[in-house]
Amino acid sequence: MPFRQLKLRRRCETILGHLDLTDPFSVDGLCARLAEQRGRPIRLHPLPKEAAESGVCGLWVGTSSVDYVFYEAQTSPLHREHIVLHELGHILFGHNALEGEENGTGIPAALGRTNYTTRQEQEAEMLASMIRSRAGLPGPGGGPGGTLERLETAMGVR
Numbered sequence: 001m002p003f004r005q006l007k008l009r010r011r012c013e014t015i016l017g018h019l020d021l022t023d024p025f026s027v028d029g030l031c032a033r034l035a036e037q038r039g040r041p042i043r044l045h046p047l048p049k050e051a052a053e054s055g056v057c058g059l060w061v062g063t064s065s066v067d068y069v070f071y072e073a074q075t076s077p078l079h080r081e082h083i084v085l086h087e088l089g090h091i092l093f094g095h096n097a098l099e100g101e102e103n104g105t106g107i108p109a110a111l112g113r114t115n116y117t118t119r120q121e122q123e124a125e126m127l128a129s130m131i132r133s134r135a136g137l138p139g140p141g142g143g144p145g146g147t148l149e150r151l152e153t154a155m156g157v158r
């Protein structure tokens with residue numbers, strides 16, 4: 001495994017060490033614990049249709065008091081779960097949230113666009129995959145040999 005990925009994996013393991021991936025694991029439970037640690041609620045919402053149509057599948061938008069995690073709803077439950085875990089990965093790594101503003105509808109208006117670096121994307125993805133395997137969740141790629149499975153193998157997750 002390349003050194004850079006090994007280091008990334010170590011950083012993920014450190015973060016995971018502070019997480020309680022209790023059995024039975026649930027994404028909702030993880031959100032609740034994370035929200036408690038951060039002292040800010042995390043609200044999950046399906047992505048607005050326009051955003052989903054633009055090819056985005058997940059977003060983390062932070063307002064002054066709440067973290068919103070948006071996910072593409074028109075997909076399989078496993079993929080949806082993976083999208084949420086990926087966004088939680090950004091939160092856990094402390095990447096910058098997209099700034100949002102409360103607008104009275106219960107769903108914030110996002111200001112600007114996401115601008116994560118490739119490295120931040122890899123960090124979030126690696127963490128999401130490691131949470132999955134630690135929690136014993138099946139991979140989202142349709143089992144062994146699926147696209148995601150192969151990607152994870154390439155990234156040294158499994």
Ligand SMILES: [Zn+2]
Pocket residue numbers: 086087090116120121124
């Ligand atoms: Zn991302």
